Amino acid sequence: MQCYIRIVSEVNEISQRDLRTRSKEIMDAVESGHRFTVTRDGRGIAELVPLRGRRTFVPVAEFVALGRGLTTTDPDRLRADIDSMGDQLADDPYAR
Incomplete structure (x- = not known):
């Protein structure tokens, strides 16, 4: 053969x-x-197939730099937004 x-x-x-x-x-x-x-x-x-290459970790300084310039989030407003969305999702599909 x-x-x-x-x-x-x-x-x-x-x-x-x-x-x-x-x-x-x-x-x-x-x-x-x-x-x-x-x-x-x-x-x-x-x-x-070859295994993926070893994962490399991002240095702390680079990670911090990624966050620069991002806007901050008001935690109270975020919580209120999530709560209002929760009311929309409160419908139980099995209760129909």
Whole structure:
């Protein structure tokens, strides 16, 4: 049986047998950013995709800078607005 990798758009299609026999090569490719669709009997059964990159945290100074220039909210007015919306949503759909 012949092993193959067929390129379909930007996703490589590989057979289940290819995955078993060439796992190191395929995993190295996934690690470098390639995506694979694993097939069995010619139809896709799984996708191998790289994990998202590590999350990075925003430095405190940058986070504080994001908030500069935003308007402040009056807590009493916000509470009143929420309360008035609550009256609109007080209708119980199951009471009909």
